[in-house]
Amino acid sequence: MIQLKAPLTSEELIDLRAGDRVSLSGTIFTARDAAHRRLTEAINDGQELPFSLEGSVIFYVGPTPAPPGRVVGSAGPTTSGRMDPYTPLLLENGVKGLIGKGKRSEMVKNALKKYRSVYFTATGGAGALLSQCIKGAETIAYEDLGPEAVHRLEVVNFPLIVANDTAGNDIFQEGKAKYQIR
Amino acid sequence: MREIKSQEITDRVAQKLIEINLKLATPLCNSLEESLNMEESSLGRELINQLLENARIAREQSIPICQDTGMVVAFVRIGEGVRIIGNGLEEAINQGVARGYREGNLRQSMVLDPIFERKNSGDNTPAILHTEVVPGEELTVEIAAKGGGSENMSQLKMMKPADGPEGIMDFVCEVVEEAGPNPCPPLIIGVGVGGSMEKAAVLAKKALFLPLDYEHPHSRLEAFSQDILAQVNKTGVGPLGLGGRTTALKVNLLTHPCHIASLPVAVNLNCHAARHGHIEF
Numbered sequence: 001m002i003q004l005k006a007p008l009t010s011e012e013l014i015d016l017r018a019g020d021r022v023s024l025s026g027t028i029f030t031a032r033d034a035a036h037r038r039l040t041e042a043i044n045d046g047q048e049l050p051f052s053l054e055g056s057v058i059f060y061v062g063p064t065p066a067p068p069g070r071v072v073g074s075a076g077p078t079t080s081g082r083m084d085p086y087t088p089l090l091l092e093n094g095v096k097g098l099i100g101k102g103k104r105s106e107m108v109k110n111a112l113k114k115y116r117s118v119y120f121t122a123t124g125g126a127g128a129l130l131s132q133c134i135k136g137a138e139t140i141a142y143e144d145l146g147p148e149a150v151h152r153l154e155v156v157n158f159p160l161i162v163a164n165d166t167a168g169n170d171i172f173q174e175g176k177a178k179y180q181i182r
Numbered sequence: 183m184r185e186i187k188s189q190e191i192t193d194r195v196a197q198k199l200i201e202i203n204l205k206l207a208t209p210l211c212n213s214l215e216e217s218l219n220m221e222e223s224s225l226g227r228e229l230i231n232q233l234l235e236n237a238r239i240a241r242e243q244s245i246p247i248c249q250d251t252g253m254v255v256a257f258v259r260i261g262e263g264v265r266i267i268g269n270g271l272e273e274a275i276n277q278g279v280a281r282g283y284r285e286g287n288l289r290q291s292m293v294l295d296p297i298f299e300r301k302n303s304g305d306n307t308p309a310i311l312h313t314e315v316v317p318g319e320e321l322t323v324e325i326a327a328k329g330g331g332s333e334n335m336s337q338l339k340m341m342k343p344a345d346g347p348e349g350i351m352d353f354v355c356e357v358v359e360e361a362g363p364n365p366c367p368p369l370i371i372g373v374g375v376g377g378s379m380e381k382a383a384v385l386a387k388k389a390l391f392l393p394l395d396y397e398h399p400h401s402r403l404e405a406f407s408q409d410i411l412a413q414v415n416k417t418g419v420g421p422l423g424l425g426g427r428t429t430a431l432k433v434n435l436l437t438h439p440c441h442i443a444s445l446p447v448a449v450n451l452n453c454h455a456a457r458h459g460h461i462e463f
Contacts, residue, residue, distance in 0.1 A: 079364050
């Protein structure tokens with residue numbers, strides 16, 4: 001298990017390979033569809049962003065509301081592919097790590113190579129389990145979007161698998177090919 | 183004439199929605215455990231164990247199994263001899279949805295205008311309702327919290343009669359392979375064949391509500407469902423799409439008579455967190 005601490009640098013990511021297990025700690029940010037649209041508009045209009053993109057890790061998640069006494073509710077990854085159209089611009093602007101579930105487009109995979117960034121997959125549908133690794137949560141932007149608002153999360157030993165690495169490998173293609181029976 | 187108070191419907195819908203979002207059904211947990219025996223991938227087994235651990239945490243800590251607590255889909259059977267006192271049936275169910283999602287700290291995942299504004303309705307309503315009027319005085323509500331990730335990967339195809347059973351099987355496998363990791367496999371697959379375009383889609387959804395140990399009463403269709411499952415599990419997609427043998431836990435198939443020119447086939451995918459409940463009044 002490889003230990004990483006967010007924010008990240010390309011140097012820390014360059015040797016990671018699809019299939020590697022990673023335990024991530026540090027500060028990460030949540031954003032899903034609607035927040036991606038707003039982040040993109042903010043970049044294009046030269047407006048100030050709700051958090052610094054440099055070295056940042058974005059987790060595609062819309063958690064359930066925190067029950068009393070908890071920092072967050074259930075918080076597992078949503079389907080990453082819906083964020084594909086927005087992703088290359090975010091990588092160009094310094095985002096280093098992406099966390100979600102499901103496959104990415106060729107355009108995103110190429111951008112990951114170009115900007116030396118990594119897409120990690122977290123276990124889809126394990127929101128209760130993953131929430132145990134979230135020790136702090138604060139809404140920092142787009143509160144009007146409800147479950148799609150941007151949160152800053154403090155995570156400790158968040159379990160991830162490298163899905164798309166800086167060399168263009170893809171764990172979903174590799175895994176499927178290994179077990180397919182023709 | 184049997185009278186049922188709308189308040190009772192609202193109360194029980196709210197309660198059931200909280201329950202199914204927090205407690206993964208025992209047959210589903212058992213099926214996941216059984217799949218560990220046939221899963222060849224060690225990573226696949228580890229992921230299935232994570233899902234079982236996730237279900238345990240959700241149950242013990244009263245937090246939802248998945249952050250996508252779903253849109254509410256319900257199949258309602260209402261007897262001709264039933265009169266609902268108070269609010270109408272639809273209103274009674276939607277009030278139950280709003281209350282259950284608020285009180286259960288479940289996520290609000292519905293937007294009102296799907297095209298332009300996409301503004302959240304704020305209470306997870308409206309539910310998608312399919313109502314059937316039947317003889318007698320029964321009222322049953324089969325209710326589901328259906329995740330968006332697996333719904334998005336579902337497909338419908340108007341096939342040619344000449345495509346036959348092989349064509350249907352290939353289409354189901356195509357849908358599963360195209361979906362890959364996105365719908366959170368191991369899947370439960372609902373297949374609706376026949377009827378019209380919309381009938382096939384509703385049948386596929388209805389098939390997802392059938393129990394995991396459902397056996398089709400017609401042996402030929404039961405055998406065909408099992409053949410499809412075996413074929414799907416040869417695709418290699420595996421748990422969470424990372425490769426393996428356990429791509430689906432179950433295929434349920436429902437059919438309906440159709441036009442001489444048609445073979446409508448709908449494939450509705452459900453993630454491993456299939457959340458269904460049965461309410462009988």
